[in-house]
Amino acid sequence: MTPAFSHLDIDTLERWLDDHSEVTLVDIRDPQSFAQGHIPGSRHLDNDSATGLLEQVPRQRPLVVVCYHGHSSQQAATWLASQGYTDVYSLDGGFTTWQHRLPSRVAVT
Template sequence: MYNINEINGEELESKLSQNNTIYVVDVREDDEVAQGMIPGAVHIPLQKIPESIDQLPEDRELVIVCRIGMRSMNACLFLKQHGFEHVSNLSDGMLGWTGEIVI
């Protein structure tokens, strides 16, 4: 089994303010993303992660985001299985995000 690092919205917001190398991937559906995303996040719906894996940087810390943290955990497990070492799940999802959003 893979050990997936989890961070909450407050921790991610703090990390983003200190470090611009974090790569945030939002795996929600189009209609969810239309309500707002974390600034700088890349939108790749969960079902498209397998075909988009070559577009993800293996040398950067990835933080995967969904609405409540379940789909993003599945994406993290998939990425870990495919050799990505620096993957974290936003455990409380966008529901726990209190930072800025962009529409």
């Protein structure tokens, strides 16, 4: 059985953002970490905001899940795929690698 999500590298995500591709970024880190820095355009996702995401984001739109290091996002991506999303990605290296490689592309709430 193939995984319900795909792995996405940082270079590809950076290119998608530069190209203004239609993609939804969800960050599953804790609220304080998200507030201190996140990928611009991402939205915080937790148990409380999951219903809103499911109601607002079209199932066919690419969905990228971001966590600290790219591990927890795989479980979340699997769950989102089980909710009917057809194009789900887990960001390899997570926010930690993004922040290290692209410090100028970090937003603060």
